[in-house]
Amino acid sequence: MKLSNPTTRRQFLKATSATAAACAFPTIIPSTVLGSNAPSNRVNMGLIGLGLMMGGHQRTMTNREDVQVMAVCDVDTRKRERSRDQVNQAYSNRKSSGTYKGCVAYNEYEKIVDRDDIDAVMVITPDHWHATISIAAMKKGKDVYVQKPMTLTIREGQMMSEVANRYGAILQVGSQQRSNHAFRKACEIVRNGWIGNVHTIYAGLGRFAPPTVLPQQKIPEGFDYDRWLGPTPWFPYNEERVKGNYGGGWRRFWDYGSRKNGDWGAHHFDIIQWALGMDHSGPVEFIPVGYKGQEYQTHIYANGTKVFRDHPRRNGHMIQFIGTEGEVLVSRGDRLETTPAALKDKPLDPGEIHLYESREHQDNWIQCIKTRTRPICPTEIGHRTATICHLSGIAERLKRPLQWDPAKEVIIGDEAASRWIDRPRRAPYYIA
């Protein structure tokens, strides 16, 4: 028997997330969606992946009265024990007894995900572990904060979006520029047409050194290298391969991410998506540097708007929007410049588009966990942004342009490129 009008899961997601987008745009998160007697007034947390990026998250979470860090997890014994001790010390300092030993350290994320007393997890691992852990956590009833880019592959993003909706999880992607005033204002200026039709956008991502072949080194004592590699192909251990480092480390390698496209693209392309109102869609063409003399990596939206990577004309800013009637330049550190200059201070009229306002990204996630409202950067948005990062990377590797159908989420007319929608996973690792 056949259903008369079956709905694809992606259509379902679009329907539910569009509804959320239309009606859940609070300037400030509604304070009483669950009421003061909500069971989740305190969020019991597990921290997974204790490298460079987790430091700030851990401090923020242990400092919050409404969060209790119950467990930490890393494949590096030294890191997880240090983190566990830091968490226990932070809580000891707040207790009258002066002692606390409640935080537990694990090598395997599954041990956190399986705990019924943990409500939420922060997944701050390298990109190749994001989807596997996040999906397992959501299926076990956890809410998730996951570092950007949300995924390693496009298919992982589709799976994560689906699971978050199906299991009622609150997932926040760590593209935290959405929670910054200057970036939001820049997007509101663009969205409300104050600079006319935006035809050109520049985004500065910077560059990593190329990935390289590294000599084999001895795996350090207490480091579960096989698990660190997880679903990615096996390579001999070298410290540079696994190092968390803004200038390179694992971020340099294609096996664990989309290099700078994933690293900074997940921030800046995300803001561009927001500004253009494309959170549930995306560009239609990706052109790599070097293709027929192409000077800058480019992606193009259906209306012709072009986004150029690393174009030097940005006046020292991270992103520049150029419209028919003006420009917007925006960067971290609340730097916002506009032409005409008055635009940056002009208040929005009530009838204009007011974008979702979050003042602090992690706090927004915690508040949304409590109120069960949509966070500022949920799965579908994170997935669409990551898709741009991944497609830019695929085009770069294949050295040819890609045509993308953002509605069907397929690469058009290129079978070999389409294989990159997902990557095969090294046994015994897979996404369940």
Add this chain to the structure above:
Amino acid sequence: MAFLQLTSWGQVPENTDAIIGKLSAENEEARFEAQMQLQEIASNSSRPGAELERIALATHLAAKATDPSLPKTTRSWLIRQLEYIGSTESIPALTSLLEDRDLELKESARRALEKNNAPESSESLRAALEKAVDPVWIKGLVHALGEKKDSEAVNLISGHLENKNTFEAAALALSQIADGVAMRKLQRASRQNPDAVMFMLNAADVMQARGDAGASGIYRRVFTGNYGPQYKASALAGLAMTHSRQTLGMISQAFKFSDIHLLQTAVNSLSYVEPKRKKQYLNRQLQNLPSRARRMIVSSLDANYENLIIQLSESDPDSSVRQSALESLGEVGSADSVPALLKAAAKKNGEESAAAESSLTRISGDSVDSSLLATAADGTPELRSVAINALAARHDEKALSVFLEAAKASDATVKSAALNALTEIGSETEVKGLSDLYQNTQSSQVLAALKAVAGRVENQSAVVEFLTGEIATAEAKAQGAFVEVIGAVGGKSALKTVVDFSGSQSKDIRDRSIRTLCDWKEFTAAKPLLTIARDSEAERVHRILAVRGIARLVRNSTEAKPENRVEFALAAITAATRPEEKKQALSALGAVAHRSAANAIKSFAKNPELRDEAGLAAISLAKSLFRSDRETANDLMTWVREGDFSDTVKSNAQQREGRGRRR
């Protein structure tokens, strides 16, 4: 792409073997370069329309990949290229590699077969699974067959449901295949292993995607069965996708559960129900649902449900539901919601009122502003003041005349709201009205509003001219106030006017003018202030205030040239009659981040009265010059370190240097 030397259509590039030879180079850079070159050749061969070229290359790479005489690093990279471009031609090589003794090569071949689009790739994986013993290897093969949705592998895969090490991989693979046999195997397994329900749901999703109505039955069974709430949530969402008539009933049941994720999914699923049925359901059933469910639902409703949300905002028995409704109206409401929001805001009852006020500033729609204007002009005092506040927050310039009229109201709340609104957004047009009102009332709140408005007028000289005229006819008491208003206007004509008034015969006007100059916004006031500071016939207090005014301008000015600022600071120090003001002006030099300020500060080294102040100014200046002019900054710190300063200054310098080193 010099290394891409294609010979002819369908042939392997000539330099391929040379590149392959370098894949095991001792030198890591050379090895990496060869890897990238081969990858580029492979990528290029996989371009659309170059199938013969791809086949030729893949065949060649496959032959090399099975060559045991080649080093493992070479073979591994070759297999990886086959993962990206291989098809039928690569199957024999990859199949033989599944038997390789090297586990890494074997596993790489398995992944390449998983991505291989030729049907024969499944046969190879099945054959390997039949012989597989190692659980890790079994998992990999099972997973690959699941990814390929290989129905012929169902019996083979289901054999691994028995082993707890391979159960999950097998169940996942069967759920990806999800044909009749796979479903029977999964159902049987789920009777023994409750974890299998997750895979039943996966399978139902696969069935649903291909239009198989059997999916609904699985979703229903899971939802009504004895399973955890997360599985019920997933089943409910799945059912919503099938447009089943039973969905609403199940959503209703879900709202009775306490699990927050299930409630969340129920709300998500509700948005997928046919609009007419959803509306009927909410009208009839919403009031019977628990308050937590009502709160979540009301936060998810769109503009089609405005009347229902208004009703909830007014009459729901639970305050938090009313508050959520008021918050929602700000997003989805129209002019129809304005009366309810005004009423709620006027109650001044904490969070509900705050929510209503916030929504009134955001709510959009054609008649919202006119509705608010009507209430601001003619309503009860409570509603009028709320409407005025909302219009001001909305920067509604159409409301300015209403504000001006309301500023004359007898009710203190309305009057205060109107003056606050004018202070916020009043424009040049309101200057005359406010000026008249001030002359009639002499109210300090009116004067504050007038000054605020004056501070943002565009046509400054016209406003100054108007206010000068007002001074000529105003009562003596109001004249001084109008001088201050001219000061608030700022600019060239205002400065000239106030300077003129500073020589007035009227003591009050003269005093107010000089004080106004002392608070001037622009650096242009420094010159007339210096004249006053130097005027030995001026009142002592005015001379003191003038030096302080110059010091403030020197310290804060962003528009004046640094040299000018230094010049006026030095002149003010000379003109000052008391050490206190000399020190203020000297201290201000520390804020002028320029080399000329450093020289000026150092000129006080031998002045025992001002030496220490100069030392402190030098430390402050060194701090601000640290990044832009490190040479001058270091010079200043050396000057302080080696100079004849008090212990306090020395200790301050040491602390500063300590911080600099840490940075």
